[in-house]
Amino acid sequence: MISDRDQQEQVRRFVLAFLGACGAQTDGRRIRLPRVLARQLQVDEQLELSFVPTASGEAECITYGHPLLDRMIALSIRRGATASLLCVRALDPEFLHLVFQDDPFSTAETDNRQFAWLKRTLRRVSFSKSQPRVVDRSLSYHVQLLFGFRVALISDETRERLMFILMDPLTESADSPVDITEAISFVPVTDGSTGPETSFAGDAEPLETLMSRANEEFPTHAYATLRLYRKACQILEDRLQKELREFKAEVDRRLKEDLERIETYYAGLAQEALDPLRRMFRQMAASSVRVQLARSFESETRHTKQLHLLRQRAQALEADYKEEAEQLRTEMVRRRNELTAKYQTRAEVRLISCAAVRVPRLTFTLRFGDPAFRPVTLVYDVLRARLVDHICEACEQPLSAARFCECGDLVCSDCFQSCADCGRDLCQSCASSSCHVCGHLLCSDCGKTCSWAAMRSSSSVAVCTSCHHEICSLCLRLVCGIDEW
């Protein structure tokens, strides 16, 4: 829930930004609008605005819901749906200077926060016994797509919110958000690609229907963007599920209460409609008894006549009842439909903006003194202060702290081990075997063969020296009755 004060502050910032963008001249509360804008906003060119409801004087107080604000909002919404942004201001010149001049792997202290953070991040990559040397470094901008959605949960009330999803085209997954307040507009040279000429209008539809329509209408070069958009929508839908569940549960509770009330009411009415018929049946029963108990022919005839009359009236009443019951049923269905329409829930999603956000990335190429290690490229995301595309080459999980193994693979701590015998750095893929007893990795030069297993099969089973001493010797003694192989 937003407080009134916060909302008013939002209004103030928006109005001032809008007037600034439209070229209005502001002098305190007094504002001079360009003629075209004044016409669009349906106000005089000279304006006096305030944002404090209690302010005295002639100034027009702009608050949430004010028609002038509504017109400004309407004008703003018509523009600005797409943008191309370059997050260049996030880069501190001193930081850049240090990146290109200094050694990011050195342990020397630095006063620059960004550079210190870079060093800390790089230090988390351990290169075993080899010291890396930066042979190349470059700055590039990686394009990500920022989709802005307006989501409305609609029932007998509407709740709306904005959701932004920043998609990475390489991983096709949502990346963590970046602060774009310091970004600048950047319009790249156009390659002549265009969107479809069609105008898209109509009722909201499921994502699949929308996307199949888009695939038909959009040119082939749009495929990657559409695919990314679809992924973003899927992520959005996943993120919405919890909120939707809560919203629907609330609405369903209200609907259930109302439906119960309606059904009880109409059931009661139907019962009451039966009352005249019930009374008639009671009269008929009494009359029938009278016929049976009649002592004379005359009284029997009289009662039979009466019973006959009552039967006729009962038939009429039954017809009336049927008609009334039908009416009640129709009315109840109408009321139910009214309620169902009132409490019908749905979520509507509209893409309000799409921006190409160019995020700065530093690329370092490293070489090592040990010729066994291949050159390594590390990519550092400056805005998010993390290494990107940095996955364990053994298990392919994101790599927070990495180490080089003997064969030159960058692996995570989980995949990294030392040879149980000689202590060489190994990963799962470059180890030749693992100890049959304790599971530790063994390099190609180390390890012994399990004697007992060797006796039973032709294939050799490795064990580490330690296990060989502790377990295999015992095994030989106990099972084979020999002290030494």
Add this chain to the structure above:
Amino acid sequence: MVMQILHDPGSLEVLSNFLARSYDSKQWYELKNAAERLSLSRGFDRLVSLDALDIELYEHQREAVLRVLRDMRGRALLADEVGLGKTIEAGVILREYMLRGLVRSVLILVPASLLSQWHLELTEKVRVCVPVGRTPASFEKQQVIASLDTAKRPENAAVIHARRWDMVIVDEAHRLKNKRTVNWKFVNAIEKKYLLLLTATPVQNDLSELYNLITLLQPGQLKTYSQFKQEFMLDKHSPKNLSRLRELLSQVMVRRGRREVFIHFPRREVRSMAVPLSGEERSFYVTMVDHLRRAYRAQPANKRNLLPFLLLLRETCSHPAAAGATLQAMRRARGQKLLPEAALVELLELSHGIQPAKLRLTMDVVAGLRQEKAIIFTEFKATQEALAAACQRAGVSAVMYHGGLDGRAKQAAIEEFRCSSQVLISTEAGGEGHNLQFCQTLINYDLPWNPMRLEQRIGRIHRLGQQRPVLVVNVVIEGTIEAYMLYLLERKIGMFTKVIGELDIILANLKAPYERVIAEIALDSRDEPEMRERIEAFGRELTEACHTYERVRRLNAQIFDAESQTLELEA
């Protein structure tokens, strides 16, 4: 999936623009996102419409609106006592729903006498422009306001019932008290999501009326009628299990008594001044009435058109110049004339050069105000001009306000009155929707024949928010129909002491419309004594209507207001 998630095809438009690389600047990109954020709807946590409206809701009104939105989910009976602002509450509820996009189509059903007032209040206070519905085609629009009688005509009802309405508002909903009437069935058959019923007196005679209203609103809320009778009725007029009944009603009904809301209304002082006719004035008035009566009676009884006679009679009471303008127009007109040519000539001659005593008295009143601001109301443009000329002669700064001015000119006139002029001379269009509470004196130069209009005039300055006592001066000429009218309003209805809003309910109890009865008395009476006798008889009818209203008001207070019942029991 929990519920259906739909995607707006407009999204592809954005993607298309993005692919075409028609990028906007970052400034506009951020503005768009900020604008979208500002226009979001977030449930009913606060009243979003109020910031933009020039109205200040009282605490009881704010509470009522929030209760209807949050707890009653848009189906409510607004039953505040008269004068506590039900109309504005309904307007704000409507605006809140519209701002959130939950209501697009709305049908407002009001009594014909309140149609223009509702239209005006919605347009100027709540800023919702709802066109008036009269023909079947007009009921196909998204928003319509109409009188219940117009709406229920078969041709209109067919259109109304054939579609779905997001919201239906019914003012003076006690007219839906009987389940067997066309009114009730008509409203019941409308397919609607939200329904607001407005009445200060949900119970007029017996408790079944309350049951019918609530059932219309929320079927089953009070169960079936037999169950309701068994549980809540001792007899037709006396309720039982009051606390349980009130509990059930509180789920669908908002009601506050005047005692519960401590609204301070400033004192209202009324001075009625009568001035005798001067010789030439008397001759003009008597001749005019004589000719009008003769012409009126000459018409066949079943084809009598009262309106032109009424107009001339009203103008004669206002200013000879006003009547003179109409007489001139009649002379110029072709075809059958209301009065014979000779009568027109005679009356025109008599109207020339008369200096009405009423005008002199009015200027004396203005002089006595010692520079205090005052609004002089008249119904006619010619009278307005005569008043302006008289002010000029007397050196009183005056500004004119009438329906012929455009929006800016009206605003400028009000500003001039606020800043510099002492007097605002206004026709009926006067100051509607403008804040005139800086003025405390109102002079009725002529009395409107419809008392509702008189109430609206007073309501311009004597309303919630006025801090100082208000002076209402009525100027009439002795012996004219206007003087009788003032007598009826003042003595028989007690209009000037009534709360705004009560008058309409009282007048609804009359057999024929007030305006029409007065005109018929004036034109159909053979002589002065007969007229006086008929006025007295009508006065008795008015008194009876007041008593009926008072009885109903007490009955409602007894049923709904815990406080009032306690007080009565204590008494």
